[in-house]
Amino acid sequence: MIIISVGEAFRNHYRDEEPSEQVDLQGQPLYKALADAIPVYCAHEKIIDIIEAIPNPRNPNQHPDSQIELLARIIKAQGWRNPIVISKLSGFITKGHGRLLAAQKLGVKQIPVDYQDYANPAAEWADIIADNKIAELATPDNKLIKEILDEIRGDIDLDLTGYAGVQMDQLLKDIKKHDDKFRPGETNSRPKIDFIEDEKRALEVPAEDAHLFEGKKNVVVIFSGGIDSTFSLFWAKQNFGDRRVIGIFSDPGVELPGAALHAYQVCMYLEVEFVLVKPKSDMFIEMVKRGGWPSTIFPWCQSDFVYGPINDWILANLEAHETVVMDGSSGDQVTRLSKKTKTSKSTEKRMHEYAYYHPRYDVSREASEKILKHAGVPFWWGYEMGAKRTACWMCPGMKGEQALFIQERFPGLADYVRKMEKYMGKPLEQMNDKSFDMKVEIGKRQAARRAKGEALEAEEDYKIVADAQDS
Structure with missing residues (x-):
């Protein structure tokens, strides 16, 4: 039996990842140097051996393990964006104690440094203290941060922004607290949705949306087996039964027992194709690596364990110009901060060439259930036993x-x-x-x-x- 400590496992994990060596339009590297194979993008005076950098023994800025682990991930993924600053007066580090600890955690032997002059010890101490304090005095625009995070989600691991797990949850808490206090509007800031109650109308393709299906051979439904996505699958079969209709189910390994079988049975009942996909890693191992449960605001579990495997399959098997992607998104479940609409695309940019449609978006829950019951479509067994969702x-x-x-x-x-x-x-x-x-x-x-x-x-x-x- 081989026993590896958590710290060693962390270092091995990041050694295995290739650093992101960005290039310009001509293919030339953008970095200025390499420090033990990690790109250095920042201005710096010298690359030195890590043992030559001496921390100030009285550094008042503390660095918890969680911060150092995140810093290590950022340096490995993004390269060096700031050097470690060393005082010519004392020979100690004045800025970058945390970056040094992160480099040590990565196990690297070289670091970029900048040497700076100070008039006297007081000036050096002032710089050390101000290095952290000035950043604390900034007032972030939380809504703008949320908007930017939404835009870059899918292009980069959001943990690298510093808003990991509970920090992202806290961001939304702060936004909610502000809105509750200042009341920018008494109702949802999104346009009010007039939900369709008429069953016949609910199953029609709206004239303004018909163009989305022109020339499409494939209608793929991201299918969880719940009422909302079942309605979307039934809607697709009713309107486009002459095309290839696919129900694709992702099993992240933590679905309730029988969920995949139920999804398969519904697809067989509707006589549509069934596809089962699975992620490449384990949910609980990933949680331990990330240091916590998935965020309820920026749920990496969905992108990595549900939509990631589904999108991989779609990209590998279906041409964008021939395919419409659907799911069970409903307007009565989207939050006030969401920008989702009936035709909004995936937040993952590699899927932006695909057309998206959400049939359940403006159809009421009651109408959806009635339609499925009248058609005899099987309902998930959990609903009768008290479950509210077909969720992990x-x-x-x-x-x-x-x-x-x-x-x-x-x-x-x-x-x-x-x-x-x-x-x-x-x-x-x-x-x-x-x-x-x-x-x-x-x-x-x-x-x-x-x-x-x-x-x-x-x-x-x-x-x-x-x-x-x-x-």
Whole structure:
């Protein structure tokens, strides 16, 4: 048996990744030098051996392990964008103590440095302290940051922006807090959607959207087996049964038991093609590598474990000019900050050549269910047993009644979620500090209200005692 420490595993992981050596339009490297095979893009005076850089023993700026791990990832992926600054007066590092620790974690032997003069020790200390403090004084425009993150998502690992996991959740918390205080509008800032209730109209192709399907041979539906995506698959079969209709299901390894089989059975019932894809890695290993549960705002689990494998298959098998891609996106589920529309494309830029359409977007949930029931399309078995979604059993975004369903029907899976919470030291939903047990307690309260025929309160309105985590 070979035992590798977490630190060694981290270093091995990043040694295996190739650094990003960017080139200009003529194919010439943009970097100025290489430091132990890592590109150096920043201005610097010299490349030195890492052992020659001496940290200031009284450096007041502390660097937690999480920051150093992120810095190491950024340097490995982006190269050196700032040198380590060394004082000519004392010989100590004045700027870049964190970058030095990150370089040590990467196991590199060389680093770029810049040497600077200081008039006296006081000036040197002032520069050391100001290096971190000045950045803290900046006031970020959270909504602009969110907009930029949305734009670059799919082009780069968003962790490299510093907004990883809980930081992204906190970003949205801050936006919500601001909007609740200043009330830019009492309702959703997106245009109001008039949901279609008429079943016949719900199944028609709107005249203004007909052009999207002209010349298309393939209609592929990203299919989860839930009501929304089942409606989209049925809609595709009804309108384009003479073309190649495909239901594509991604199994990330944490789907509820029987979910893939149900998706297959629906496709067989509708007489459409069924495709099953799987990711190349394990969800829980990835969570441990990333240091936490997927974010509920920028869910890397969806891009890496659901849409990533699906998009890989589509790109490898279907020409963009011959294909329309669909899913079960619905207008009653998109958030106020979302820019999604009935024809919005994937956020992954490699898919931008493909046409996208979302049949369920402006069709009411009630009309969708009626249409499927009248057609005899099989419904997922979990709905009858209390489930609200066909989602992963460890989804951080699950609501209370979904958590209660998992606890009651799959107690072993529920116990594993608790085990992972303890292992990572983080609650299932980091944004709202909700553990799995808190969600179960919320589910019990909502189920009780539902049983009495009472209106359900928003989950945020429930005040859950702290020791629910230990129940």
